[in-house]
Amino acid sequence: MFRAIVDNIKGLWSLIVGLSITGRFFFSPVKTVHYPRQVVDPESLASYRGPLELVPADDVGGSKCVSCQMCVRACPGNCLTVIKGKEGKAPETYLYDFTLCCLCAACVESCPTSAIRFSHNVYLTARTREELHMDLLADLKARAAKASQ
Amino acid sequence: MDLSITSLAQIIIACLMVIGLMVANAVVMVYFERKTAGFIQRRPGPYEVGPRGTIQAICDSMKLLGKQLFIPGNVDWLLYFLAPVLAFFPVLLLFLPIPFGKFLTAMSVDEGILLILAFSGLGVISNILAGWSSNNKYGLLGAARAVSQSIAYEIPMIMSLLAVIFLSGSLNLSQIVEEQGSWPWQWNICVQPLAFFIYLVSLVGETNRAPFDLPEAESELTAGFHTEYSGMGFALFFLSEYANMLLVSFVCVTFFLGGWKGPFLDGFWWTFIKAYLIMMFIVWLRWTFPRVRFDQLLNINWKWLLPLSILNLWITAIVVKLL
Ligand code: SF4
Ligand code: SF4
Numbered sequence: 001m002f003r004a005i006v007d008n009i010k011g012l013w014s015l016i017v018g019l020s021i022t023g024r025f026f027f028s029p030v031k032t033v034h035y036p037r038q039v040v041d042p043e044s045l046a047s048y049r050g051p052l053e054l055v056p057a058d059d060v061g062g063s064k065c066v067s068c069q070m071c072v073r074a075c076p077g078n079c080l081t082v083i084k085g086k087e088g089k090a091p092e093t094y095l096y097d098f099t100l101c102c103l104c105a106a107c108v109e110s111c112p113t114s115a116i117r118f119s120h121n122v123y124l125t126a127r128t129r130e131e132l133h134m135d136l137l138a139d140l141k142a143r144a145a146k147a148s149q
Numbered sequence: 150m151d152l153s154i155t156s157l158a159q160i161i162i163a164c165l166m167v168i169g170l171m172v173a174n175a176v177v178m179v180y181f182e183r184k185t186a187g188f189i190q191r192r193p194g195p196y197e198v199g200p201r202g203t204i205q206a207i208c209d210s211m212k213l214l215g216k217q218l219f220i221p222g223n224v225d226w227l228l229y230f231l232a233p234v235l236a237f238f239p240v241l242l243l244f245l246p247i248p249f250g251k252f253l254t255a256m257s258v259d260e261g262i263l264l265i266l267a268f269s270g271l272g273v274i275s276n277i278l279a280g281w282s283s284n285n286k287y288g289l290l291g292a293a294r295a296v297s298q299s300i301a302y303e304i305p306m307i308m309s310l311l312a313v314i315f316l317s318g319s320l321n322l323s324q325i326v327e328e329q330g331s332w333p334w335q336w337n338i339c340v341q342p343l344a345f346f347i348y349l350v351s352l353v354g355e356t357n358r359a360p361f362d363l364p365e366a367e368s369e370l371t372a373g374f375h376t377e378y379s380g381m382g383f384a385l386f387f388l389s390e391y392a393n394m395l396l397v398s399f400v401c402v403t404f405f406l407g408g409w410k411g412p413f414l415d416g417f418w419w420t421f422i423k424a425y426l427i428m429m430f431i432v433w434l435r436w437t438f439p440r441v442r443f444d445q446l447l448n449i450n451w452k453w454l455l456p457l458s459i460l461n462l463w464i465t466a467i468v469v470k471l472l
Contacts, residue, residue: 008453015438022189022437031191 042120049103050121051132052096054140055114061144063137064115067091071107071116080107091137098132156256160245163255167244175391179206182432189436216380221283224377228282233378233385236275239268240392247399248323250409250417261322262314265400266307269355272393273299276364276374279386283377291373294443295357295364301450302354302361308458309344309351312465313337313404322400326408331415336407343461345405347454352397354450356390358431360438361446368440398427 033040054063067084077100085092108116116136126132180195180203187194195202220226246261248254258264273296280292314320316337317328329336338345354361365373375386402408402423411419441449 018437019433022433025191026185026188026433028191030188030193032193034193034196 040122045120045122048118048120048122049105050119050124051098051101051134052107052116052136053119053143054094054136055117056140056144059144059148061137061141063090063094063140064113065091065094065111066113066115068112070110070112074106074110076104076106077102094136096134096136098134099129160256163245164241167241167255170244171240171388171392171395174395175388176206176210178391178394178428178432179209181429182435185429185432186436189433210384213380213384218380218382221285221377223284225282225284228278229377230382232275232279232282233382235278236272236389237385239271239275240389240396242268243396244392244399246322247396248326248403248408249399249420251415253409253417254323257321257323260320262310262320262325262400265396266303266310269393269396270299270303272389275389279378280374283374285377287370287372287376288374291364291366291370291376295374298354298357298361298363298446301447302351302454305347305450305454305458306351306355308455308462309341309347310400310404312341312344312458312462315462315465315469316340322403322408326403326410329407329410331407331410332412333407336405338405341405341461341465343457344465345401347458347461348401348405350449350454352401353431353434354446356393356397356431358394359435360440362435362440363443363446366440394428394431395424398424398431401427 054065056062057064065082066089067082069082072080072082077097079097079100081093081095082091083093084090103118105118108118183205184194184202193202195205198205198208220229243265245255246258246264248257276295276299277292280288280290280295313325317325319325319328325337333339357364363373364370365375370376375383378386399420402420406423407419409415409417409420411423
């Protein structure tokens with residue numbers, strides 16, 4: 001009986017502690033942003049895993065990929081298609097199906113030349129499934145062109 | 150009480166004003182509640198509709214009015230339609246004996262608190278009818294919980310109010326306010342802190358608010374007894390829920406916090422300020438505590454609140470007798 005009373009008084013005290021925490025949070029500044037007018041500071045997106053992208057090797061849209069197929073084999077979801085070009089080791093086609101990707105990073109870790117990485121694109125939207133079947137070489141060229149402007 | 154034309158007109162006008170108060174209260178409280186939830190979770194809450202989201206609640210209620218009244222198959226439709234009406238109209242009556250100000254009482258009856266306690270029981274009946282008639286297992290479970298919860302929490306609630314009634318020797322709410330002074334140390338809360346605490350806990354239980362919102366526990370019962378209601382039916386339940394909150398806050402203010410009396414200048418504004426402070430406290434509770442389990446809910450009541458309130462009543466009776 002005595003114990004139960006002590007327990008209940010402790011319990012009541014814990015309720016007051018809880019109230020004080022939410023009370024403090026009520027007056028502290030909000031953590032979220034109003035999306036279309038404000039965006040999250042890019043630094044806090046550094047750990048975000050967006051769709052894959054190729055790492056640029058130079059300024060004109062070349063990639064570090066040597067078409068070794070390690071990523072294709074490592075991928076549990078069969079998202080990647082890499083076809084070696086006629087000359088040299090550079091790939092001619094690099095297709096990536098984001099609809100199948102589970103963002104597990106097996107491809108990124110298995111790549112011997114560190115040619116792929118996760119982008120930090122949190123704002124990706126798509127209306128059709130096809131938009132998520134991405135051509136990473138074209139994407140790399142587009143980024144290089146945009147950067148050189 | 151004479152039932153002349155003037156007093157009848159007075160009651161009708163009061164009812165209309167109470168309806169206005171109920172609707173305004175629901176709109177303001179929905180906005181306030183969502184904002185509070187937002188701030189406590191460190192997000193802005195409603196923001197886009199109107200300046201800082203102020204007309205969000207109005208837009209939501211407009212949308213609710215435009216919704217189809219969907220009637221599920223196999224409902225007992227007479228009871229199904231009766232339930233929301235029965236939830237809404239008794240609440241109207243409950244506001245009549247409340248003394249908002251010195252002369253601002255719609256119907257000053259000698260047994261005011263009895264009227265309130267008796268008619269607030271009708272709210273539970275509407276919950277049972279809603280849960281039963283909608284032919285839905287979640288509804289029925291919610292209704293069953295609502296009944297056992299209300300029965301349980303009404304007893305300590307009445308006991309704690311009785312302690313105050315012993316002191317003032319009257320069931321008339323205006324009389325009870327008259328007995329208290331203007332300054333906080335002259336209020337009943339200082340004489341009856343335990344009764345105030347018990348009342349505060351049981352008012353949360355009585356109005357089915359979190360952490361005691363078991364009849365409509367979203368994660369277990371979808372929406373409990375009003376699962377099958379849409380459009381106006383849902384709106385009526387919603388209105389009466391907020392109106393019930395306001396009512397128990399008013400009763401709390403009248404009994405423990407000096408009613409319309411307050412420092413510097415007595416007046417109806419003190420009733421409203423104090424009642425809304427209690428409402429804010431209830432909202433704060435909701436966004437702080439997780440929902441209790443059903444056995445815990447009944448344990449709190451039968452094992453702690455009830456014995457405590459009986460003890461408090463005994464002590465009060467002895468002290469009143471001796472002094
Ligand atoms: S992250 Fe995983 S699932 Fe996605 S492409 Fe790489 S290996 Fe495949
Ligand atoms: S593992 Fe790296 S180098 Fe090999 S094909 Fe994949 S991306 Fe290219």
